Amino acid sequence: MFSKIKVKESQIPWIIVIILLIGNLWSLSIINWYRTQFDDNLELAQNHISGVKDTLMGIIEAKAVNYEQLRVLREWAEMTSTQAAMITYLDTNHFGLWERLSGSMALLEALTEDLMDNVGEGEVLVLDEFSLPRLSNALEKLDEAIMELFPDDFEVGNPWASPQYEHMDRAIGKIEAFESRIARCWLIIPHHTVANYTSPEDQAREYLVERLGENYVETYLTNYSIGFNTWEVENWLVEVTYDYTITVGDYIATRGVYFQFDTQGSLIRHDCVPPIDNLQPFTVTREAAVNTAKGEVDKSYVELDAEIYWVKQFNNGTRAHKYLWSIDFYHSEKLSSTGDATRVLIDPKSGKVVNVDKYSWIAIS
Numbered sequence: 545m546f547s548k549i550k551v552k553e554s555q556i557p558w559i560i561v562i563i564l565l566i567g568n569l570w571s572l573s574i575i576n577w578y579r580t581q582f583d584d585n586l587e588l589a590q591n592h593i594s595g596v597k598d599t600l601m602g603i604i605e606a607k608a609v610n611y612e613q614l615r616v617l618r619e620w621a622e623m624t625s626t627q628a629a630m631i632t633y634l635d636t637n638h639f640g641l642w643e644r645l646s647g648s649m650a651l652l653e654a655l656t657e658d659l660m661d662n663v664g665e666g667e668v669l670v671l672d673e674f675s676l677p678r679l680s681n682a683l684e685k686l687d688e689a690i691m692e693l694f695p696d697d698f699e700v701g702n703p704w705a706s707p708q709y710e711h712m713d714r715a716i717g718k719i720e721a722f723e724s725r726i727a728r729c730w731l732i733i734p735h736h737t738v739a740n741y742t743s744p745e746d747q748a749r750e751y752l753v754e755r756l757g758e759n760y761v762e763t764y765l766t767n768y769s770i771g772f773n774t775w776e777v778e779n780w781l782v783e784v785t786y787d788y789t790i791t792v793g794d795y796i797a798t799r800g801v802y803f804q805f806d807t808q809g810s811l812i813r814h815d816c817v818p819p820i821d822n823l824q825p826f827t828v829t830r831e832a833a834v835n836t837a838k839g840e841v842d843k844s845y846v847e848l849d850a851e852i853y854w855v856k857q858f859n860n861g862t863r864a865h866k867y868l869w870s871i872d873f874y875h876s877e878k879l880s881s882t883g884d885a886t887r888v889l890i891d892p893k894s895g896k897v898v899n900v901d902k903y904s905w906i907a908i909s
Contacts, residue, residue, distance in 0.1 A: 582634040583702050589627040590694040595620035600683050607676060611665045618656040625649035637707045644716050648723045651774055655726055662733055675732045682725035689718035727772035730781050734809035745770060747811055748784040748803040764789050764824060780804040780812060790852050793829035797852055816854040822866045826892035837871040837888035840900050845873035852892055859901040868898055881907035
């Protein structure tokens, strides 16, 4: 039989102290292990991203790129992406930072794979005045991101050992700038592979001029901006947005006309381009549109909005594809948790009522 261990009451506090001490030592060892893992993985990430930088620098200095260089660049990018993803488990304070770094390197990896599909083994792609500045800008932004992410000497200490949210925001901003430059580099492929290649912004303008006429474009569609998709480049890469100025009476508004292009620089979709029978000048003023719309409202309202919008389709699913006066009569306050409204759509050229919709809303808490 086992003998019973007798513990005097005076010994109990000491036993509790010993247990707590062991627990604290165990917790401290776990913390130290995580810190060591974090430091080691961070240093690996720095080494890998330095490989990305050095390889990209070599390509730019040579003003040419071959298949083997692209393969090495892809491997460094893949290793950096994987390493950054591992750090997200070790540094939850800056999860978004390492996730963004991982994503940016995955984006670079995808670019190099597409380039490898167009630069065969043993072939060399000479970088011209179009391609070289794009890669140089990407390298410049990568270098800025590295300076924010990693200290020159880890013996000074891990800069991410404690929460550094302002520093994190700056670093994420640098990574986003790098991603944008990587997306721009995709256009290197059609520039070198497509005969008589035309840039997305030129293609968008050519489409507008062909459809609407140069005078109309010069009058109403003078400014444009270019955006790059860094999240799902397989859906679209470049978006050209033209500012469409709409004026009638004292009403002035700016709407967007959109063109999206794939990684080969081909136009894949456009939206909000006015049809021929919907061109300015519009003749129906805001006041006239509101007065006409009031005749379609069968109950009192507390406020209204009146704007000219691009209407893709009516609530019943019927295709619209026109710019129309949209007058919303709110039978409840717009900011209320529940309410209903009547929307009257009016042609800004003829003044005719095109559609009347009634809708309601319920706020979900």
